[in-house]
Amino acid sequence: MKRHPIPAHFRSHHPHPCDGNLPADLNAVLRQRVTEAAEATLELSRGETLVHSGMPFKHLYLVVSGGFKAVEIGEDGQSQIVSFHYARELMGLSGFAQQRYTTDLIALAPSLICEFSMAAVESIVGADRSLLNHLLTYASESLARAEHDQFRLGSMSATQKIASFLLHRQEQLRQAGEKCDQFELLMTREELGSYLGLSMETISRLLSHLQELGVVRVDKRLIEILSEDPLRAWLDGAVTLPTSSCHKPAAKRAALKLA
Amino acid sequence: MKRHPIPAHFRSHHPHPCDGNLPADLNAVLRQRVTEAAEATLELSRGETLVHSGMPFKHLYLVVSGGFKAVEIGEDGQSQIVSFHYARELMGLSGFAQQRYTTDLIALAPSLICEFSMAAVESIVGADRSLLNHLLTYASESLARAEHDQFRLGSMSATQKIASFLLHRQEQLRQAGEKCDQFELLMTREELGSYLGLSMETISRLLSHLQELGVVRVDKRLIEILSEDPLRAWLDGAVTLPTSSCHKPAAKRAALKLA
DNA sequence: CGGTCGCTTGATAATCGTCAATTGATGTGG
DNA sequence: CCACATCAATTGACGATTATCAAGCGACCG
Structure with missing residues (x-):
């Protein structure tokens, strides 16, 4: 992790x-x-840890480029990715209440971020309280996202989870005004599996299957979405994971034909 | 839902x-x-809906007594409980960013709450900005809890989920200074199952099993925790759900004997 | 008193995790 | 520059966890 201090006068x-x-x-x-x-500004390469869970909460971080995973660690060492963070997103706010970071933050790719000390943030807040409003807005938005992630983890099948993830990422890029039908997953299959509550193998199989159906093109971590409708059908629960080639009742194959 | 306006002079x-x-x-x-x-103040009886997901965000609510479930609704009508709220907790903040509520809020029991309009809240914030700090703290805390719920949903087995839930509820009551070894679940098995990403039947079986082992006493929705250690063993993943009586390798039965 | 609702318990089956073998890519040291 | 080790990913076979289906029971309410 390379640190580049920005002199005040600069x-x-x-x-x-x-x-x-x-x-x-x-x-x-x-x-x-x-x-x-x-x-x-801080420069991190893939795999480097920006903050460790449990450490004192001192800074907020703004992602400039690259991406991060937020990893929650259980007492027994189990771990799960609870969110991903891309450019323009703020990281660390969940540590505000307890004054300790609640997750590890680890770079998914070579990344650049800006560091703000809480002291500086609070001094701005003293001069202009609308900033606090913005922070509250951001926290509220993060909360709504986390609740949606809970929904996905608790109520969706593997197929629905992948479809949901791909469509959400697409929408996220669309709203950021970037190219949204072709994008790079910065994370490994295993990391995506952790986030979605699935095994690496299941992720791999589902991506392979989507590619066979011609719904997406997968090249390593590059994803190209070829047609959205079958993905929406997957999301609506019309399709289940086939163990090999299909010998299923017609009802279940219906949405598959959409592909 | 009975509404009792509080006259300003009162x-x-x-x-x-x-x-x-x-x-x-x-x-x-x-x-x-x-x-x-x-x-x-608002008085609700079990099953009454305080706010509907998607409605304009106008109020914050403080639980005085009783309890609530926050229900996230999918486009296709699926639904999942993403959090429970008890006395002293604030509800509705996740709607701040979009200015629309993100979940339904439904009473789990006869409940009493205080209603604050956002207009009033913002006028206080104008006079004393430390309130905004408190709101941000609350949002941050909620975010950390949601992330922990994600961890539970994504990385725990059924046994671990129940153990985690019971121990957390116990700790929550302890910190509130209330009786914590005996408490009432306000929700049905089905609601608890929704929250934990399990079926009603699995919840029922696990509670029955914990009772057989003498770890908890279950009487309808009244829970009494008799010994914490086996629960912690369950949480650490030492035990799996037995299909009937046990004929398992010794390794897996080890923690069971702790009960 | 009949009906609904919440809960329990059993039998069965499906989804998805685990284990294993293989491949290709990447990087490192001799 | 090549051999070797490592890591990510793919694919198959198998099995376990947990959902689903079904039946029955007690409690509460109208």
Whole structure:
């Protein structure tokens, strides 16, 4: 992890790593203040740990490029990925209440982030309380996402989970104004499996199967979505994971033909 | 749902429903302000819906007594309980970002709550910004809990899930200073199953089994925890759900003997 | 008193995890 | 530069966990 401190007298210069990565509805003066509060940029390569679960909560991090996984660690060493974070997302807020980080944050790819110390954040909040509003908005949004992840983990079959994940990622990219029909999974099959509550093998089989059906093209971690409708059919629960080639009752094969 | 408006000139009187239900670290003047902002108390009976998912976000609710389930609804009508809320907890915050509630909130038992309109909340925030800090703290805490629920849903077996749930509820009551070794589940087996990502039948079997082992006493929805250690053994993954009586390899029966 | 609802318990089956073997890609050291 | 080790991914066979289906029972309510 390489740290590049940003000298105070240099923080208002352009170009600045925060540029374009802060929420669009931030007013100009506040954006300026926040930008000036960035104390350093950090460069991480794949697998490097940004924060460890349980460590004192001192900083918030803004993803500039790359991606991260948030890993929750059980007492017995089990672990599960509870969220992924991409460019423009804020990381660390779940540690605010207890003043300790609640997850590990680990880079999925070579990544660049901005670091904000909580002290600086709180001093801005003192001058302009609308920032706190933005933070609350972000926390609320994260909470709604976590609840949706719970829904996925608790009520969906393996096929529905994958379909849900792919469609959500597509939508997320669409809303960010980026190319959304072809994107790179930054994570391994195992990491995606952890996030979705499935085994690596199940992920692999489902992706292979989707490719056979011509619904997506899979090349290593590059995904291309060829047709959305069969994915939506999977999401609606119309399809189950076939053990090999199909010898199933017609009812279950119906949605398969959509592919 | 019975609504009891609290006339403005009456809000500073004692006793007030908010008394004792606000965070302990709220300073006196702020507590006073918040108490005076409560616009009504609402009385709900079991099964009544306080808010519907998707409706405009207008109020925050503080549970005074009873309990609630937060139900996330899928597009196709599937539903899953994503959290339970008991006395002293705030409900509705996940709707702040989108300005729409993200879940249904439904009473698990006859319940009493205080209603705060967001307009009133925001006016207090204008006068004393430490309230916003408290809200952010609460959101952060909720986020950490949701992430832990994800961990449970994604990485635990049925036995671990139940053990985790019971031990967490016990700890929650302990920290609230209430009797914690004997408590009432306000929810049905089916509701608990929904929350834990299990079927009603699995819940029933596991509770029966725990009772046979003498670990807990179960009487309808009343739970008494007789010994914690076997529960912790279950949580650590030492035990699996036996299909009938046991004819298992010794390794798997080891922790069972702890009971 | 009949009916619904919540719960229990058993039998059966399906989804998905585990284990294993193989391949290709990547990187490292001789 | 090649051999070797390691890691991610694929695919198949098998089995376990847990859902589903079904029947029965007690409690509560109208």
